[in-house]
Amino acid sequence: MKPPVRAAAVVGAGAIGVSWVELLTRHDIPVVVADPDPAAADRVRKSLGDQAGVTFVTDPARAVADADIVFEAGPERLDVKQELFARMDAAAPLDTLLTSSSSGFTPTNIQARCAHPERVLVAHPFNPPDLVPLVEVVGGTRTAGAAIERTVDILAALGKEPVRLHRELPGHVANRLQAALWREAYYLVQEGVVSVADLDRAIASGPGLRWALLGPIATQHLSGGEGGLRHVLEHLGPPMVAWWADLGEPTFDAALIDRLVSGVEDEVGGREEALRESRDHALRELLTLKARAGLQEDQ
């Protein structure tokens, strides 16, 4: 499917911004990259090679003037983003989509100083964004439904997996789910129930294997045999509610940080670079095998 994008802009050429540039150029979409740092062009070329169709400017207003969609990936500071979106809003045509990669701010806050907030929204990618398909799409109180739908369509056409949120919440969806898991994980390590290495193995050799393929609710549905999810919830429900009541609240302090850091060093210390490479390679293969199994759109 040809993405319905004639031209795009990326504002902020850090790691997230570069991954947007990579995605767009892979689909032969011309991109104007705006970054206040004049060395950004060299950084992007170093990371992606010389790309036809990539132009560099320092002024975000210039970058957005001719774009159908803008991916903002600047500093994670609300005042900076509000100022940036106000400037882009003033410079961009009315039908240009202005998206922010923000993980921490809501679109309602980000669009606060825009005269045309109806096309301002969050499109939050996930690390490493050049490999992980998920993009969370969420609008603010003044975002038009049509802008959300167009963004979802564009991202899907680019081979991403856009997930539409119907409400703004701190952490969107995926970071909340991660935070829920981390909370209990940290608690179990803080309490000395398992080592960090064993905690990681308990996920990566256990439920994590299934979550990579189908997600937590579909997985639970398949585990119920003929009766499916209803059977599971009616039987597992009461013990699960009891587990919920027993889940912990770690004390997030220096001692916990020390314990986690020393545990992860025991687990992977000194092998980080090699492990990141193996992980990223395995991640690419995992996406390929999912596509082959019909469990994921082809990238």
Next chain:
Amino acid sequence: MKPPVRAAAVVGAGAIGVSWVELLTRHDIPVVVADPDPAAADRVRKSLGDQAGVTFVTDPARAVADADIVFEAGPERLDVKQELFARMDAAAPLDTLLTSSSSGFTPTNIQARCAHPERVLVAHPFNPPDLVPLVEVVGGTRTAGAAIERTVDILAALGKEPVRLHRELPGHVANRLQAALWREAYYLVQEGVVSVADLDRAIASGPGLRWALLGPIATQHLSGGEGGLRHVLEHLGPPMVAWWADLGEPTFDAALIDRLVSGVEDEVGGREEALRESRDHALRELLTLKARAGLQEDQ
């Protein structure tokens, strides 16, 4: 590595029991299977084919008399398990390991009526147990450390990923981590933030992809670049604690069950059998690619 097991017993020939039989016969270990149902032998043969070295009895005391290790996978009722372990404890040699696959009961409870509780412990596998490597190993207040270590060694030699818990907790470790994730997942669906299908995609095309490869804490460590986990925790810590405070408590009632069931039916309804097959096939390939990438022991 040759597993240090001369002979084994499996007590209870349901799905979990059958998967223990499959694992043991794959390593050429003779197994006596005990099940009160005389049709159990046919059921196991139908599932695994005719296996040399598998004997069937109805009396658990007979099954354990000559075993180095016993895998109990009977009904999940505490009175039944306590009675069963008392009988097995009386019949088995003193150095026979008596393990329970229980997900819901603690080893201290399971060993309560045994005269020799020092070799009684939980070895909890994970669904589908013939594919998922994780086995949680945890002793009760009267279990000997040596029994836990021997069980871990045996399971590792059988190609499983044993994870040792230093304390008994409801749900062990992996089910608590799952419950933490499900709680927030159900909450987000109950609140109408995302559809069930989108919730599943948010995990399976997002963090789930990474959890399958490295586990949540190692993943977080790798995301921190040079500074590693310490950098991540010092910077992400405060917003994460804020997210924790905002995570939800779903009301687990009939309306929630209806909503989840109708959502999962929209997502995968009618495709369950095909999906389970694709998932299991993909799961095998995922384990192979992890082994090739050095991220998982070969099965």
